[in-house]
Amino acid sequence: MSLPTGCLAYQQSNKLVRPIRVRQSSDHRIQGTFIWGGTRDVIAFSASGIARLLLPGGCKIHWMDSRQNECFGIVEKRELDGDGLWSYRVVGENGAETVNERQLAPLDPGPKDLLSLLRNFMWSSAGMFSRRCHFQLMRRRWVTQTKGMPGILGARIRPLPHQLAAVRRVLADGSPRFLLADEVGLGKTIEAALILKALLHRDPTLKVLVVTPGDPLRGYRVFVARTRSDEAPRHRTQLQSPTSPLHDRHRPV
Numbered sequence: 001m002s003l004p005t006g007c008l009a010y011q012q013s014n015k016l017v018r019p020i021r022v023r024q025s026s027d028h029r030i031q032g033t034f035i036w037g038g039t040r041d042v043i044a045f046s047a048s049g050i051a052r053l054l055l056p057g058g059c060k061i062h063w064m065d066s067r068q069n070e071c072f073g074i075v076e077k078r079e080l081d082g083d084g085l086w087s088y089r090v091v092g093e094n095g096a097e098t099v100n101e102r103q104l105a106p107l108d109p110g111p112k113d114l115l116s117l118l119r120n121f122m123w124s125s126a127g128m129f130s131r132r133c134h135f136q137l138m139r140r141r142w143v144t145q146t147k148g149m150p151g152i153l154g155a156r157i158r159p160l161p162h163q164l165a166a167v168r169r170v171l172a173d174g175s176p177r178f179l180l181a182d183e184v185g186l187g188k189t190i191e192a193a194l195i196l197k198a199l200l201h202r203d204p205t206l207k208v209l210v211v212t213p214g215d216p217l218r219g220y221r222v223f224v225a226r227t228r229s230d231e232a233p234r235h236r237t238q239l240q241s242p243t244s245p246l247h248d249r250h251r252p253v
Contacts, residue, residue, distance in 0.1 A: 002027055004025070005024060006101070011049055028047050035108075057075055062108045162182075
């Protein structure tokens with residue numbers, strides 16, 4: 001079976017999936033280059049051992065735009081099926097767009113980055129499948145221990161029962177839009193920070209707009225830093241556009 005020129009493929013016999021860019025294809029022979037690694041030599045492969053590489057949702061990729069600028073983002077879903085080249089809906093710094101697979105390539109996670117390998121489906125051996133099963137077992141244990149909220153793991157605070165109840169109620173909604181209106185001193189900032197941490201755990205590309213007076217800003221920054229252990233939060237003390245951010249449905253407020 002021949003593959004379309006420019007598509008992504010991989011060797012089924014390799015322990016780790018190494019993406020191949022198909023340069024030429026026939027029913028018995030496929031010529032292509034490995035995307036990862038320093039060499040770009042064209043290599044001949046037996047067509048029986050080569051398969052199409054489907055990039056799953058969440059896979060980190062890079063591509064060249066119309067101005068030949070390198071862009072980075074993640075795959076959201078595959079847009080077009082068929083025997084020809086596939087297209088993917090990707091989310092980058094400038095929003096969502098559709099990119100042909102001829103233009104994009106998955107980023108090399110390295111053989112030691114097991115989480116990225118598992119997330120990107122870059123395994124094919126029994127050993128890698130066993131690692132995936134072990135990871136899924138750990139994830140189920142995290143979900144059980146956190147009562148369905150693994151995104152709050154790593155928060156350097158001890159939430160109170162009523163705060164956990166509020167967070168669980170918000171995260172149980174598919175498209176959460178809630179107003180936290182507890183009494184003063186009951187920890188609304190902690191609840192909001194835990195919710196944001198869990199949402200960012202689901203989608204690292206999520207953007208958050210925080211509107212607060214100047215005086216409580218320091219306290220907010222302390223709470224967010226205590227609930228987020230992965231990276232320092234970014235802050236903007238002056239709202240550049242008073243209207244458009246509030247109408248962005250992808251930006252929790």
